[in-house]
Amino acid sequence: MNSEARQSRSPSPPPAGPLPIRRLQESLINRIAAGEIIHRPASALKELIENSLDAGSTTIRVTVKDGGLKLLQIQDNGCGIRKADLPVLAQRFTTSKLTTFSDLSKLVTYGFRGEALASVSHVAHLSVVTKTKDETCAWKAQYEDGELTPPKSGQTADPKPCAGNDGTTITVEDLFYNTPTRLSALRNSTEEYARILDVVTKYAVHNAHVSFTCKKAGSTNPDISTPGHPSTTVNAIKLLYGGMISRELLEVNASGSNISRPRSHSSPKKKGKRKASDMNLDEDAIQEDDEEEEVTWKAEAWISSANFHAKKMTFLLFINHRLVDSSRIKRACEGVYNGILPKGTSPFIYLSLNIDPKSVDVNVHPTKREVHFLDEEQITDQVAGKLTAALANVNSSRVFEYQTLLTGGVAQSENSQVPSKYRTKPAVSDPSSSSSIAGIDSPPDVALPRKSSAPQHKIRSSQQDRTLDSMFPVVNPSQSQTAPVIDVDMETPPTPTATKLKDIPESQCYLASIQSLRAKILKSKHEGLTEIIEKHVFVGIVDLYKCMSLIQHSTKLYLVNHGSLAEEFFYQLGLRQFGNFSPLKLDPPPPISRLIELAVKVDGMIGQSGLNPKDVVKRITKMLISKRDMLEEYFKVSINSRGELETLPILLRDYTPNLDRLPLFLMRLGPQVDWTSEKECFDTFLRELAHFYAPWPIGPLADETAKEEATMSAGEKADRWQIQHVLFPSMRRYLVGTESLLDRDVVQIANLPDLYKVFERC
Incomplete structure (x- = not known):
């Protein structure tokens, strides 16, 4: 190769200095x-x-x-x-x-x-x-x-x-x-x-x-x-998309109002009377920190029923009469048909949303192809709920099947009183399944329409499906009311729909340390784990004392440490609401020195280290009192001049931490929090607060046999209910799955297609 060729292929030399900035023509x-x-x-x-x-x-x-x-x-x-x-x-x-x-x-x-x-x-x-x-x-x-x-x-x-x-x-x-x-x-x-x-x-x-x-x-x-006036939407769909679609169309109308708008961090807060006793959460102590403005919206939709399906989804979305794209709304509408249509097929959906123009920002895309509007997530959830209800009402007379990932049966008594509308019809033999499938006139929110997909690809798609507890036989069938009961001594907990999750807005914080910690969470986000958590279906608690639970995503079953997940979740909630917590009032306010003293007595490590327990209590108490202004301003941890703890922060509405762990929490604030650096102080304090909020057991039972034979206490029942109906639904919505959780806290233990391969070889 000659020198000229080599010179022509060599990169151009860098400029000697910065190039001038000119205005484009x-x-x-x-x-x-x-x-x-x-x-x-x-x-x-x-x-x-x-x-x-x-x-x-x-x-x-x-x-x-x-x-x-x-x-x-x-x-x-x-x-x-x-x-x-x-x-x-x-x-x-x-x-x-x-x-x-x-x-x-x-x-x-x-x-x-x-x-x-x-x-x-x-x-x-x-x-x-x-x-x-x-x-x-x-x-x-x-x-x-x-x-x-x-x-x-x-x-x-x-x-x-x-x-x-x-x-x-x-x-x-x-x-x-x-x-x-x-x-x-x-x-x-x-x-x-x-x-x-x-x-x-x-x-x-x-x-x-x-x-x-x-x-x-x-x-x-x-x-x-098209003919135009006086034509209707359904006639236009019939003319343009064919009569087959129009025959299967369902009209859905939805509306809503009084949707809250998050108040800015600097806005004045409402104040009200707060009363509490016995260190319990008082309803009057929870004050709404959000100002509310009435925002009215309406939705009109024409959707195909379960009898229609096509290879490609037809999705028409108009917001304030503007043809737009929204991946969030499209995914939500697609999710309505999960478990209804055969795999690989899609529905027809026409959706028109009319929202107050003050709530819509159309100036986000050059072609106006995308718009942003307030309360997008809540409106999307309500619209999807209406679509689900419409499909369920129409298909209530169809034959349904009940599919779960786990094997096992539920003991039924011939004399059990089951309402007539839930009684099973004669079983229908299905050669593709390992057992006969019964046609059930089930309520719309628990039944899945029957489909012809292979059994190894059927997935749990409803939060109302059978949980792990329902796999155990009923000890006394005469005490069964309507459905499988897990134990004669266990009270029936509230249904999952009894608790409505409240929106948790992110506070506006201009501290560089908090912004850096929030960015660190997003940087460590693991897309796969986040998707598993966001779209999982809760199966059951395996061991309350070891914090083990089962969740399902698609056709895979995962064993998770709900304690570790909850601790990371509460840490992220602390960062999300930093400086804008609601208070949990303690009445009467306990002295922090007494609580720390109780924790020091239980902790044997302090005595073994040669430290004087009384000196440790005094040093931690003095330090917390000296930091009480900062703790009150940023974390709603209020300590009065007498050294009494008056309030704690509320991280998650409808979730009450185990206050028996409060002495340990206060004691750990001394050695575990770095009080010398702003960023490290906020980070370590929120970690300790999350550790206090997480549903860790107070201590393991010494006798495993006694644990198995012990009757479930009221406190344990409440813990189980909080974990299933408050904690997991909230994590599904707000938890960002980080890579650190993959090391030991989330383990895949089963995959339905692989299990079928094993069964086929047996």
Whole structure:
């Protein structure tokens, strides 16, 4: 290789100094902006359709040539454009929708930026023919790079009078003629035309009162044609998607109000009377720290029933009449059909959400394809719940099967009193299953519709499915009421739906130390474990004293240490609510010196180390009293001047920590918390607070036989109920699975397909 070739392949030398910063040319700025708005012909058409709808059109005709690359024309009968506005029509940020920034909070139109026609004019040849009702003729104008341009050389650029109907006709020719890279990527005109038809179809469904027509240039038969007024949404779906879908459509309506908006950290807090006794959580002590504003929303949906399924999901989502994408809402709607449709099939869903414009931020995406709105998670959950209820009510007469991951039976008595609507029908033999499956007229929230998928791929998809406790026989069947009972001495705990989880907003904290600790949690996030926790189904508590529980995700069963998970969860909740805790009042307030003294007496390590227990108690007490201002401000740990503990922070509503561990918690604050550094102090204190809140046992039973034979106490029943119905549902919603939990706290112990392979070999 010669020296010239080697020199040509060598990297260019770095610049001697920093390059100067220059402002881009206006034409380049406009070209970049156009690329953000106009991705392909379908995106240009979407903007033009929205402009026509904003103009009050009742008829919209679309003509396409070569997938929209050669010609894209849209004609409407709207209000038209005034002649005086034509010179600035295609300039950037020229709009009739906004005058001040506050108008964004009450926006009810599709467009507002004034960038659609400007972007089109920078990547195509744009012409407009428009006429208002007050004018005697139409006006035609042509644009290039946002400005009026003469139709022929030697002519002026001013709009020219011409014949035309009321409304506007916009013609886009030679799209991307000046961006060859974009043009070369869109050579498949058939695919582009299919995208155009998809856009027209979706807007035609949502705007059933508007007549839509879409056809190829030169064709006499349109590919899409809707009659418009007085058509309905279901008629439009039937016309555009076929009669098979329309026969299986279910109408769902939902609404909500009084959805809370999180108050800022600096907002004044409400104060109220607080009374407590015997160191128990008092309901009056829990004050709502969030101001509430009434936000009304409505949802209209047309969804397919369980009798319809297709290979590809059809999902139409409109928020305030704007066609948008939302992965959260789509996943939630897909989840409604889990366990209902056969594997590999999908439903049809049309969903229209109308939300107070003050709660919606449409200014988050150049094409308005995405929007953000307040209480998105709560609204999504309520809508999904309505869809689930609608499907369950319709399918209540169908034959259901009950599938669990674990094997085992439940002892039933012939004399057990079971309500008639839950009695089983004669079993139906299924050769693909290892046992017969009984058809059950089950309540909608516990029954899964029958499907033909292989048994090794059936998964638990309902929180109401049988738990681990229900696998044990009933000791005295006569005491059984309606369903499997785990023990004659155990009281029936409240149902999982009895506890409604309260939203836990993240406090606004500007301390660099807290922001760093929060970022550290996100950095250590393990995507796989987080997904398992978020989508798991609780199976049961294996051992309360060893903190072992079973959860299921998909077809896999996991043994988890719920104590370790809870400790990490409460640590993250402490960071999430830092500086904005609600107080748990203790009445009468116990002296911290007495509590620390009790913990020191129990802890044998202090005596073995040669330290004087009384000196240890005094030093820890003195240190906590000296830090009481900081503890009160940041953690709601209130210690009065007499050295009495008045309040503790509430990390999770409806969850009460074991106050028998309070002396140990106070004692550990001395040696385990680093009081010398801000970040380390906050980190170690929150770790100790999380250790106090976690459902660790006070101490192991000395006699394992005695533990097995011991009757379950009321406290143990309460602990089990809190773990299953408060702790695990809250972790599903807020816990970020970190890599440290994978080492020893989460272990996969079974996989249903693998178990079936073992059974087949036996």
